[in-house]
Structures are given as structure tokens and as C-alpha cells.
Amino acid sequence: GPAIMSGRFIDIENHPTNDRIIYAGAAGGGVWKSNNGGASFSPIFDEHAQSIGKIKLDPKNPDNVIWVGTGEVWTRNSVSVGDGLYKSIDGGNTWKKNGFEKSERISSIEINPNNTQEMYVGVLGALWGDSEERGVYKSTDGGATWSKILYVNPTTGCSDVIMDPKDPNILYASMWEFRRTAWSFSSGGNNSALYKSTDGGKNWNKIHNGFPAGKLGRIAFAVAPSNSNILYSVIESEKDENKGLYRSDDAGANWKHLNNDFGLVVRPFYFSRIVIDPRNPDVVVKAGLFGSISRDGGKTFKDLGRMHPDIHDIVFDIKNSDRMYVATDGGMYRTWDGAATMEIVANLPVSQFYHLSLDNNEPYNIYGGLQDNGSWYGPSRSPGGIEA
Known part of the structure; x- marks a missing residue:
């Protein structure tokens, strides 16, 4: 089958101490691992749900313990569903399910770096109907059991949970009211909000001082790793002039x-990811059609380097911020010059076929339309190449 194009990637996770190890989660192609800085990847999740929401490494044992939340969270009308949370204790060789079978979409996984038995999971939930599974969950026994610690209603899911990098008792969670039907999509309502907890999820308060009035939609946000008082948020609001990037310099008290x-x-x-340079809180990258980067604290932005459009996630290399990895609808890219130029990773066959058709030739040809990657065909029996 086709092998020279790639497909939609959702989430990237890099190893906290080894800059050669990178994980990537696809919309319909499972989890892939690179041991050589993104030069090549190998699949490690083929026996399980192939729609990925979030990947997270145990901060104390990143070589062995990997968590994967299934179900794509960029909720277009062609997304697949997940079937729960998975854990590997041998670097991805084998996996065991750890609950959330009915969640459909897991958006976030956070682990206390001081006590990895303490974990948090954000469940976005069902796309086409109500779901009691939505919300933020906490485990104090390494994922053996879970308790729901933040829940709004069956139509409002958790689109992101982030732990303060300096204080694991401080958590932020964005809750999003949404619903898709066969003929429409509703994003936002009175229940969309950004919450903060300072006691490990026991109590939550909205942090909206400076946010636009009225109904809110999906709220993307990030906490600066080098200065956790600095937060960025991109807000979907009712009025166009109030949409966009907000910044807080006092841990969310004011925006x-x-x-x-x-x-x-x-x-x-579809584009709700913000990433901050781990060494410089004024360098901010926002997912989008082409991806946007600011180097002045969000005042001005420019497009990332040329690559396949529809950017979903970005990670900075742990040692050098000029090296970045980018997840797009056309595959994985990497850069060595701060996103001025991009190089595609060419060996990731995760294309999503929307439709197949045949002709009456002998041997017959097989035709397929891909998500954002053109139409392709090839012979049913003879060896050889492929044509676009």
C-alpha cells in the first residue's frame, strides 16, 4: 500500500533525560517510538486501540513506565474512539489496560514527579452524546483505582489538565462544553471554564479575571516550565474581538x-495546543493551520517553517530549544533552527483512508481517498510502485 505519505499525529512526548527518545501518538495509527532523535520510528502499540489522545512517561522511571490514553481529542467529525488508559512497565513491549474503558477520549495524564503513585487523568469523553465519564480523575495508588475530583455535567468534558512544574499540588483544568451531531457542531456554553486547584484537586475555583464575558468555547492553556507564574491561554469566545491569546503573570489570578x-x-x-519553551517563557508556540511562534511573550507571532498544514502538537528538545518536533496532519516533522525550516520524518505509514473504490481492469486497481493527503491508487496484484 501507499508508503511515501504519512498521516495525522496528535501528541508527542519526549524522554525527560534522553534527548534521543521520542514518542508520537497518531489519530489512527497507534503509538510510535524513536531511539535516534526522530530519524526513524517503530510502532509499539499495534495490538490496541489505534486512536491516541495522550502519552505520558513516568518521571521517575521513564525508560520503562509509559502511559497511553486512547481516543483522539481534536474532535473533527471523522475521529475514532479510544477504549481506555494503558500502562507499560517494560518500555512499550507489553501493555495492560488501567480502566476508563467507556471514556472514548482521554485528553491528559499528569504524574506527580515526587510521588509517582499520585496521578491525574482528564477525560474529554464522548463526541456524539452525553457521557458521565467526563471530568478529572485522581489516583493515589499508581492507577490501580481512580476517583472523580472535578465534574460539571454530561455535556462538559475535560480538554486539558496541567500540573504546576514547581508545585504538584497546584493543578489547572480546562472544561469544555461541546456536542457534535451528524449535521452540526456546538462548541461552548455556560459551562466551559478554566479551573485551578491548590490542594491536589480537593477544591477547584474558576480563574477568569480578565477573561471575556459570556459563553466560552474550548480553552487551550499552558504553564511556563521555567516560571510557573506565567500562563498563556487561547480562548474561544462569543465575540471575535475577545478571542485569542491571554497571558497571566500571577499564576492565573489576572489575565x-x-x-x-x-x-x-x-x-x-481542532487546534487547541499551546507549548512554551522550557528555558524561555516568552517563546510560545500555538498549534493551528500552519502553526504560530512568538518570541516576545505573545505580542507578535509568525508562521512556523514550511510543512504539511494542520499542526496539532509541538515539543522542544530537552537540551536545545532550536530543535523541535511537530505533529501535523501530514506526519511528524523536526527542525534544528527554531522552526525556520522543517524536515519530514518519512517512515511513518499512518494514513487514514476515508473511502475505497475499485475499477474493472484486470488486475483491478484499488483507489483510496486519504485524510488531508490526497487520493492514491495501486494495482491489486502486481508488484511495483504507486501513483498519485
Whole structure:
């Protein structure tokens, strides 16, 4: 079958101490691992649900313990569903399910670096109907059991949970009210909100001082690893002039609207990831049609380097911020020059076929239309190449 194009990737996770090890989760192609800085990848999750929401490594044992939450969270009308949370204790060779079988979409996994028995999971939940599974969950026994610690209602799921990098008792969670039907999509409502807890999830408060009034949609946010008082949020709001990037310099107590460039606000249900340079809190990257990067604290942005459009996730190399990895609808890319130029990783066959057809030739040809990667065909029996 086709092998020279790639497909949609959702999430990237790099090893906390080994810059050669990178994990990537696909919309319909499982989890892939690289041991050589992204030069090549191998599949490690083929026997399980192939729609991935989130990958997380145990901060104390990242060589062996890997968590995978299944179910794509960029909720277009063609997404697949997941079937729960998985754990590997041997570096991805084998996997065991750890609950959340009915969650459909897991958006977040956070682990206390001081006590890895303490974990948090955000469940976005069902796309096409109500779900009691939505919300934020906590485990104090390494994922053996879970308790729900933040829940709004059956139509409002958790789109992100982030732990303060300096204080694991401080948590932020964005809750998103949404519903897709066969003929429409509703994003936002009175129940969408950004919450903060300072006691490990026992109590939660909205942190909206400076946010736009009225109903809110999906809220993307990030906490600066080098200065956890600095937060960025991209907000979907009712009025166009209030959409866009907000910044807080006091851990979410107050927010200031900085920017509503088109690249920041386009399709928030599909592009809702913000990433901050781990060494410089003024360098911010936002997922989008082409991806946007700011080097002045969010005041101005420019597009990332040329690559396949529809950018879903970005990670900075742990040692050098000029090296970045980017997940797109056309596969994985990497850069060595701060995203000025991009190189595709060419060996990731995770294309999503929307439709297949045959002709009446002998041997017959097989035709397929791919998600954002053109139409392809090839002979049913003879060896050889493929044609676009």
C-alpha cells in the first residue's frame, strides 16, 4: 500500500533525560517510538486501540513506565474512539489496560514527579452524546483505582489538565462544553471554564479575571516550565474581538488579552495546543493551520517553517530549544533552527483512508481517498510502485 505519505499525529512526548527518545501518538495509527532523535520510528502499540489522545512517561522511571490514553481529542467529525488508559512497565513491549474503558477520549495524564503513585487523568469523553465519564480523575495508588475530583455535567468534558512544574499540588483544568451531531457542531456554553486547584484537586475555583464575558468555547492553556507564574491561554469566545491569546503573570489570578491573530483563533476544536519553551517563557508556540511562534511573550507571532498544514502538537528538545518536533496532519516533522525550516520524518505509514473504490481492469486497481493527503491508487496484484 501507499508508503511515501504519512498521516495525522496528535501528541508527542519526549524522554525527560534522553534527548534521543521520542514518542508520537497518531489519530489512527497507534503509538510510535524513536531511539535516534526522530530519524526513524517503530510502532509499539499495534495490538490496541489505534486512536491516541495522550502519552505520558513516568518521571521517575521513564525508560520503562509509559502511559497511553486512547481516543483522539481534536474532535473533527471523522475521529475514532479510544477504549481506555494503558500502562507499560517494560518500555512499550507489553501493555495492560488501567480502566476508563467507556471514556472514548482521554485528553491528559499528569504524574506527580515526587510521588509517582499520585496521578491525574482528564477525560474529554464522548463526541456524539452525553457521557458521565467526563471530568478529572485522581489516583493515589499508581492507577490501580481512580476517583472523580472535578465534574460539571454530561455535556462538559475535560480538554486539558496541567500540573504546576514547581508545585504538584497546584493543578489547572480546562472544561469544555461541546456536542457534535451528524449535521452540526456546538462548541461552548455556560459551562466551559478554566479551573485551578491548590490542594491536589480537593477544591477547584474558576480563574477568569480578565477573561471575556459570556459563553466560552474550548480553552487551550499552558504553564511556563521555567516560571510557573506565567500562563498563556487561547480562548474561544462569543465575540471575535475577545478571542485569542491571554497571558497571566500571577499564576492565573489576572489575565490580559494580547493577540487575536487568525492563526491563533482558527478552528479551536481542532487546534487547541499551546507549548512554551522550557528555558524561555516568552517563546510560545500555538498549534493551528500552519502553526504560530512568538518570541516576545505573545505580542507578535509568525508562521512556523514550511510543512504539511494542520499542526496539532509541538515539543522542544530537552537540551536545545532550536530543535523541535511537530505533529501535523501530514506526519511528524523536526527542525534544528527554531522552526525556520522543517524536515519530514518519512517512515511513518499512518494514513487514514476515508473511502475505497475499485475499477474493472484486470488486475483491478484499488483507489483510496486519504485524510488531508490526497487520493492514491495501486494495482491489486502486481508488484511495483504507486501513483498519485
